[in-house]
Amino acid sequence: MNDSQTARPKRIVILGSTGSIGRQALEVIDWHPDCFEVVGLAARGASELFREQIARRRPALAALTEPGETLDGALPDGTRLCRGPDGLVELATAPNVDLVLVATSGTAGLAPTLGALRAGRPVALANKEALIMAGHLVMRAAGESGAAVIPVDSEHSAIWQCLRGEGMDWIRRVTLTASGGAFRDFPIAELADVTPEQALRHPNWSMGPKITVDSATLMNKGLEVLEACWLFDLPLDQVGIVLHRESIIHSLVEFVDGSQKAQLAIPDMRLPIQYALGYPDRLPTPSAPLDLIAVGSLTFGEVDSRRFRCAFLALEAGRRGGSFPATLNAANEVAVELFLGGLIRFDQIAELVNAVLERHVPIRDPELCEVLSVDAWARRTCRALAPTSA
Numbered sequence: 001m002n003d004s005q006t007a008r009p010k011r012i013v014i015l016g017s018t019g020s021i022g023r024q025a026l027e028v029i030d031w032h033p034d035c036f037e038v039v040g041l042a043a044r045g046a047s048e049l050f051r052e053q054i055a056r057r058r059p060a061l062a063a064l065t066e067p068g069e070t071l072d073g074a075l076p077d078g079t080r081l082c083r084g085p086d087g088l089v090e091l092a093t094a095p096n097v098d099l100v101l102v103a104t105s106g107t108a109g110l111a112p113t114l115g116a117l118r119a120g121r122p123v124a125l126a127n128k129e130a131l132i133m134a135g136h137l138v139m140r141a142a143g144e145s146g147a148a149v150i151p152v153d154s155e156h157s158a159i160w161q162c163l164r165g166e167g168m169d170w171i172r173r174v175t176l177t178a179s180g181g182a183f184r185d186f187p188i189a190e191l192a193d194v195t196p197e198q199a200l201r202h203p204n205w206s207m208g209p210k211i212t213v214d215s216a217t218l219m220n221k222g223l224e225v226l227e228a229c230w231l232f233d234l235p236l237d238q239v240g241i242v243l244h245r246e247s248i249i250h251s252l253v254e255f256v257d258g259s260q261k262a263q264l265a266i267p268d269m270r271l272p273i274q275y276a277l278g279y280p281d282r283l284p285t286p287s288a289p290l291d292l293i294a295v296g297s298l299t300f301g302e303v304d305s306r307r308f309r310c311a312f313l314a315l316e317a318g319r320r321g322g323s324f325p326a327t328l329n330a331a332n333e334v335a336v337e338l339f340l341g342g343l344i345r346f347d348q349i350a351e352l353v354n355a356v357l358e359r360h361v362p363i364r365d366p367e368l369c370e371v372l373s374v375d376a377w378a379r380r381t382c383r384a385l386a387p388t389s390a
């Protein structure tokens with residue numbers, strides 16, 4: 001038995017506890033009640049699920065970010081409720097917290113991520129926006145306080161695992177794997193007319209609707225390349241993408257001697273979530289083990305720029321740097337929302353994002369307030385440019 005197993009449970013705050021990652025994180029915590037303790041939970045509104053989570057876990061802190069939301073009689077003795085957007089920062093910077101899991105989606109995750117890191121709290125980061133919009137601010141905050149940014153996403157977790165015990169100078173190249181999403185085999189000429197229902201049918205992973213559409217456009221993988229650059233301090237030209245339909249290899253690292261390390265596991269988000277929560281320890285899981293013989297073969301292919309234009313828009317935004325990635329992210333979020341609402345066609349997601357990027361006047365090293373105003377501008381512009389003027 002090592003020291004960490006005899007130590008007290010790790011005290012965890014989960015921002016976004018009712019979302020896909022938050023719910024799976026709570027499952028992982030239930031697998032290991034001796035290792036983890038939930039001390040804070042935050043969600044947007046007082047849904048039935050959130051009330052259940054609070055009643056069952058009785059955390060010291062709870063937060064609801066939507067104005068006017070409250071827990072009425074559902075607040076247990078000993079739980080303090082923080083309300084409004086500042087509630088997330090309050091939870092993220094509370095004393096007696098060992099790890100903050102940022103699993104909110106959207107820009108709401110940015111301020112608590114920065115707050116936690118500045119307060120010296122390690123952050124398990126599942127929120128893409130924080131690194132895409134403000135990677136320079138997030139990594140600076142982490143560097144100044146020495147707090148770790150621990151990746152939760154399966155690809156970045158894979159890279160993080162491959163890099164254990166390695167020197168950063170030894171990295172030649174990092175390769176992110178992409179399943180190709182719902183339309184990897186769909187005739188390109190017919191992509192314009194696919195429906196939201198079709199886009200939401202991911203072949204390998206079970207995730208929220210926004211990220212499932214981003215997987216179908218491959219925008220998700222483009223964003224993940226930019227995240228990898230920040231997390232592992234790599235230039236864009238050292239990070240690539242390969243299509244890998246089986247989602248068994250979650251990413252690879254090639255070293256200067258030509259060796260490549262890959263991390264393999266079944267596609268189950270609870271595994272990288274557990275690695276992030278338990279880090280630096282490895283804990284057992286009740287998940288079915290990976291059966292390579294049942295998988296049979298692993299395949300790899302090139303990413304087609306006609307099928308997956310969004311991935312290339314993301315890489316281009318990353319090359320341009322400054323406020324371009326924040327612009328791309330915000331425009332994409334609105335475009336995906338319009339597509340899911342049936343207001344634009346699937347191929348118009350890329351068109352709209354590109355049109356917003358073309359109109360953007362960049363800021364080189366934006367402060368947080370500038371990042372947020374760029375975000376708001378890109379959203380407005382995307383809506384205004386949408387063919388339906390939605």
Ligand code: MG
Nearest residue numbers: 153154155224
């Ligand atoms: Mg991913």
